[in-house]
Amino acid sequence: MEVCITSLLRDKGFKVTPQRLAIYNMLSSTRSHPNAEMIFNELQAMYPTMSLATVYKTMEILKEIGLVQVLNAGEDSFRYDAVMTNHPHVRCTECGQVEDVPDINIDAFVNEVSQGTKYQIMGQQFYFHGICPACQRKNSN
Amino acid sequence: MEVCITSLLRDKGFKVTPQRLAIYNMLSSTRSHPNAEMIFNELQAMYPTMSLATVYKTMEILKEIGLVQVLNAGEDSFRYDAVMTNHPHVRCTECGQVEDVPDINIDAFVNEVSQGTKYQIMGQQFYFHGICPACQRKNSN
DNA sequence: TTTTTTATAGAAAACGATTATCGAGTAGTT
DNA sequence: AACTACTCGATAATCGTTTTCTATAAAAAA
Structure with missing residues (x-):
């Protein structure tokens, strides 16, 4: 490194x-x-x-x-x-933390878009937002 | 409207x-x-x-x-x-315009992520970047 | 190792997108 | 028409990020 x-x-x-x-x-x-x-x-x-x-x-x-x-x-x-590998991220809308989305293969989806548009695609970013496990627990109390 | x-x-x-x-x-x-x-x-x-x-x-x-x-x-x-429908966008890194990515069904991909993470997913945004057709033509001249 | 060159660190100012403040004016209600 | 609360627009404030500037540190040359 x-x-x-x-x-x-x-x-x-x-x-x-x-x-x-x-x-x-x-x-x-x-x-x-x-x-x-x-x-x-x-x-x-x-x-x-x-x-x-x-x-x-x-x-x-x-x-x-x-x-x-x-x-x-x-x-x-x-x-x-x-x-540097291209992976989606998910942000908790309550505590604000940003984590990796694990075990997801985005290649098929990226390829589909690349072929469906006339753009020459160079990269992409996928962001999800929701509530993290810790905040879900906090809410249910 | x-x-x-x-x-x-x-x-x-x-x-x-x-x-x-x-x-x-x-x-x-x-x-x-x-x-x-x-x-x-x-x-x-x-x-x-x-x-x-x-x-x-x-x-x-x-x-x-x-x-x-x-x-x-x-x-x-x-x-x-x-x-308001949830659709991906693509931005041209040369002229800066942002367009919709047409004819893409993201539901399957969204579902896969929703099930693969412990987050309660509320929404998502997908952004691609690349070179638009007009700028590709401009470049090749 | 010493000297010379050139890029860098840090402080402070500048910048740009967005938000807040406030007084005059307007929408909706009576 | 009168009243009330919300809104507009101008301006200032905010905040993340970038730029400027000068002493200093890193790399190259001697």
Whole structure:
């Protein structure tokens, strides 16, 4: 991982800095699909001088070199995901958490759309919203 | 249509105003999935005193009474659609236009996800991005 | 290792979409 | 017509994100 991001950055003419490694490591070791502010807060303890602008600029670079994808789950801020495989996400409308939708093969559906439209399809994003198990339990009490 | 929005507004305690009718009529007679500013610009000629804030406030109400849905196609602004059936959208990454994906039945796919997750699914949005026919032609020249 | 070059980090300001505030005016009711 | 509550439009505020600028750190050159 470390090697991967290091060489990828260098190859594209970007410098390898502690901040970039820290941001990518934090993102690739969580499943919470954090937004910029969540990443910033998480890194505060270890990197007290980290700037929110640095998070944004780093995400821009990581997106450019293909290490993260940007999620837009219908909120007012963007979330980031270091898992680059194309998978649907589901957001809880009560607690706001965003999770992966597991064990779903989207290829057949994507192919159907690709063939049914005259667009040259380059990618897609699927977002579901609903109520997560924890909030369902909370509601039934 | 006119009757529909009029009674729906009244039933929910909202007043029927020329601005609200104009905004809804404009939205329901286009396929361009405009954002607030596009709606505002479109109505400038007929309603020169229309405020952008009024567009936003009206969209909030129309969403609440179930006459429009909000689209989030990965841009920095929201788009609006007066067609309430759940259908995928595709955005051209070159010219930025957003179109409906026609003739696609998403029910089977939605059901598969609903059963595969522990969430109580309430809705979903599918966005594709690619290059539209016009831009493909433009590129090949 | 030292020097030189160039990109970067961080602070602060700028930006843009959206929302809130408020006073004057209008819709719907009596 | 009169009354009440809601709404419009102008403006300011908000908030996520981007830009600007300068000291500094990373990489290259010497």
